[in-house]
Amino acid sequence: MIYTLTHIGYLSLFIGLMPLLVILTLGFRYTVLIEARVATERGGISAARYIWQGKIIGRLMRSSNVFAYLIFRAIPFPFFQQRASLLGDPAVSLPRSWQAWVITPMLLMYLAVITTLVTNLVIQSVK
Template identity: 80%
Template sequence: MSNQLVYALAHIGYLSLFVGLLPLFVIITFGFRYVSLIEDRVATKRGGISTARHIWQGKIIGRLMRSSNVFAYLIFRAIPFPFFQQRASLLGDPAVPLPRSWQAWVIVPVLLMYLAVLTTLLTNLVVSQNIH
């Protein structure tokens, strides 16, 4: 692999670290309001969402953990296979209707954050393999 390509990949990996901070900021500030709204609607007494809400509460790390939990719930309930529906029911009530805008405020920033982490890891893997 050429040095210019390795150099470009290194910059992409480096920039993705900082670009990944933007969705993280959205998750713990603006987007968390929608996480709380979704939790209020779908939480069951013994579900994972209510348990996480009790354990993690509302500090910075807690907001990230609760957002990840609601993200998993939304993804699981969107997949039509019984296995995933069962997993969603372990977290909360999958039959509760939710506005799409609320779901977008949770799904989009978390996906962007995960994409930034994946981009960083992959570019670092490729760059480190080609340096040696």
């Protein structure tokens, strides 16, 4: 059992690198497009764009910001809409394909990290 869980944990680490590569390359193009449409003068997305710029860590941080904005604006409760408005303009319409290029790789990367952590916890509790 530990052998199987170990392989699941290692595979999730390596599989988690694939969405990361998509986020840093192809997906970042859509992050920039979304930023250009939704950024407000005082919003968090425009601040992140200025602070993080376009290097590797910056791309990941900017993609995370846009991901949070997209998730917040999709939740219909006022609290989340307010959080989305702190990042950018939640009323801007965006093509679903652009949103998919940001949301899907980020969710897959987070899923891989969670899988790795859970398998590690299970292995530690079995020992």
